[in-house]
Amino acid sequence: MSSVRVHNLAISLDGFGTGADQRLDAPFGHAGMRLMGWFMRTATWKAMQGEPGEPPTPDDAFAGRWGDGIGVEIMGARKFGPPGWHEDADWRGWWGEEPPFHTPVVVLTHHARPPLEVGGTTFHFLEASPDDALAAARDLAPGLDVRLGGGPTTVRAFLEADLVDHLHVVIVPIVLGRGERLWDGLEGLEERFTIAATSTPSGVTHVTFDRRPRV
Numbered sequence: 001m002s003s004v005r006v007h008n009l010a011i012s013l014d015g016f017g018t019g020a021d022q023r024l025d026a027p028f029g030h031a032g033m034r035l036m037g038w039f040m041r042t043a044t045w046k047a048m049q050g051e052p053g054e055p056p057t058p059d060d061a062f063a064g065r066w067g068d069g070i071g072v073e074i075m076g077a078r079k080f081g082p083p084g085w086h087e088d089a090d091w092r093g094w095w096g097e098e099p100p101f102h103t104p105v106v107v108l109t110h111h112a113r114p115p116l117e118v119g120g121t122t123f124h125f126l127e128a129s130p131d132d133a134l135a136a137a138r139d140l141a142p143g144l145d146v147r148l149g150g151g152p153t154t155v156r157a158f159l160e161a162d163l164v165d166h167l168h169v170v171i172v173p174i175v176l177g178r179g180e181r182l183w184d185g186l187e188g189l190e191e192r193f194t195i196a197a198t199s200t201p202s203g204v205t206h207v208t209f210d211r212r213p214r215v
Contacts, residue, residue, distance in 0.1 A: 002138060003145045003165040006155055007066035009182070010035040010170040010204075016179035017152030024082045027094055034174050038202045039063055048100055058200040062168060062208075071144025072137045073101055076154035077109040078180075080123070086111035092118050104140040106133055108154060130161040152182040159186055167193070167209040 011017045012035065019031030028035055039045050043054040044063040056064075077086075085091045086109065093099055098119040105123045116123045126136060137146045148158055158164050169182070183189070193209035200206065 002071070002141075002143060004134065004148055004158065004163050005070070005145055005166040005168075006148045006150075006164060007168045008039060008063055008170060009150055009152070009155060009168065010039070010172050011152070011182050012172055012174050012176040012179075014175050014177065015181045015183050016176040017150065017155070017182045018078070019176050019179040022078060022082055027082070029179055031174075031176055031179060035172050038170065038172065038200075038204045041202065057202065059202055059204065059206075062170070062198075062206045065168070066147065069145045070103060070147045071141025072103050073105045073147045073149045074133055074137050074154070074158075075105060075107055075149040076151050077107060077111075078151050078153070079149055080107045080109070086113070092116065093123065104137075105149075106137045106140070108133055130158045130163055134158075134163055152180045156182055156184065156186065159189060162192065164209075165211045169207045169209070171205040171207060173203050 009017060012031070016031070018035070019029030022029040026032065033040070038059055041057060042060045042063045043056045044060050044066075046052070046054040080093055081091050095118075099121040102120040105121055107123050107125045108128065109125050110127050112125045112127055115125070124136070124140070126133060128136065134146060148155055148164065155164070155167075159167070193211055196208050198206045
């Protein structure tokens with residue numbers, strides 16, 4: 001069966017994956033871009049912006065894995081847009097007319113709407129439990145892996161349901177104090193995974209969790 005993978009999920013030292021007060025001009029709330037600065041300096045990010053040829057950084061060993069073997073993404077409503085986006089029939093996501101996904105994307109929302117095609121990406125809006133959302137995603141990309149794109153609340157729900165096979169968390173040395181936390185309610189999570197950590201010169205630490213065989 002295809003795997004469920006999380007890549008490049010940046011969190012602060014106090015466990016927040018996004019800041020408070022998310023809005024149109026602040027996708028990560030009061031955190032600004034501090035959580036993603038490490039990623040924006042990678043060759044992976046530069047290539048996504050049409051700037052290929054940058055020398056890879058040590059962070060690229062992790063950052064560049066996000067697309068390999070992926071056939072579909074699942075994301076929460078707050079990754080698709082700011083609070084209230086469902087009231088704007090013209091809202092098409094944060095990414096302009098060419099989103100980076102180029103696969104089907106399942107958006108988990110209480111405000112379902114017809115599928116939306118933007119560039120090479122089709123967004124499907126679904127109100128569903130993690131199990132049902134995963135089944136729908138696998139139907140959209142049979143045999144290929146499912147990327148769980150965030151935000152932290154969505155990733156936490158899938159971890160609670162024990163549906164995640166690979167989790168890549170990037171610990172960024174900042175303290176946010178408020179926002180959406182990843183780890184709440186996940187006591188003992190480490191018992192399910194084989195864990196490895198790698199620090200890089202950018203100052204971040206990449207922590208990978210690979211699901212141990214289920215018994």
